[in-house]
Each structure stands twice: as C-alpha cells, then as structure tokens.
C-alpha cells in the first residue's frame with residue numbers, strides 16, 4: 001500500500017514544472033585550449049549558460065536539486081558572463097583566485113557530480129595545470145590594474 005502511494009506520488013511530482021534554461025552566452029574567456037577543455041568538461045554544466053542537462057535533471061526530485069544548484073552556481077560564477085568580469089580586472093582576478101581555491105581544496109566539481117560524470121574527474125596533473133593557470137592569470141590581472 002505504501003509502495004503504491006509512493007509510486008503515485010513519484011509520478012505526480014513529475015508534472016511540476018522545473019526550469020531548464022540556457023540563456024545566451026558569449027565566449028570572452030581567454031585561456032589555453034587545454035584549460036578551456038577542462039573547464040568545459042568539469043565546470044560548464046553548472047557554471048555557464050551551456051548546461052548539458054543530464055537525464056536525471058528531468059526526474060523529480062533530482063530535477064529540483066539540479067535546477068537549484070545550477071542557478072546558485074551560475075549566480076556565483078558564470079563563465080558565460082566572463083566579459084562582464086573582465087571589464088573589471090579586480091573582479092576577474094578575484095574569480096580566478098576562487099577557482100584556484102575551490103579546485104585545490106577539491107571542493108569543485110562537487111563529488112556527486114564527479115560520481116555521475118567520469119569526464120569531470122580531473123587528474124592531479126590536470127588540476128595542477130588549472131590551478132597554475134588561474135593563479136598566474138589572477139596575479140597578472142591584479143598587477144596590470
């Protein structure tokens with residue numbers, strides 16, 4: 001009986017609308033191809049307007065979580081809005097510093113995302129390359145300010 005109720009409830013929540021938007025974006029981020037490749041593989045699904053919405057993002061209740069995470073992630077760091085960051089070297093430098101922090105403490109990409117997306121599991125060497133790029137670019141922007 002509980003099983004039937006649960007099944008019906010699970011079917012019913014699929015009908016609630018969940019936003020899966022991809023607003024327009026511009027490619028203004030300048031970085032070596034290897035770095036862009038890593039960011040696309042490991043970060044863009046949440047931190048850009050080029051989200052490839054995965055199958056589980058269409059299944060409630062995961063859809064709610066994924067949608068909320070992507071909105072929150074875009075609000076904090078959105079590679080599609082890099083042009084706006086770049087217009088103020090201080091802002092761009094700060095964002096790059098945060099990227100280096102998050103990657104070196106292994107907080108990003110989040111573990112549950114790495115679990116579901118093997119291509120987002122960066123090797124130690126890849127992470128070091130990404131951190132090196134973020135830190136050196138951050139310093140360069142700050143000193144040219």
Ligand code: HEC
Pocket residue numbers: 039042043044045046047069070072073076077095098099102103108109110113
């Ligand atoms: C599954 C979605 C997802 C992926 C993939 C992801 N992030 Fe995040 N990221 C988030 C969320 C959600 C937040 C905000 C909440 C938090 O800090 O945990 C965030 C926050 C951040 C912040 C801001 C922290 C702050 O203090 O404001 C940075 C920087 C960041 N992520 C970098 C990255 C980088 C670099 C990658 C790729 C290596 C990445 N993220 C991959 C979801 C994601």
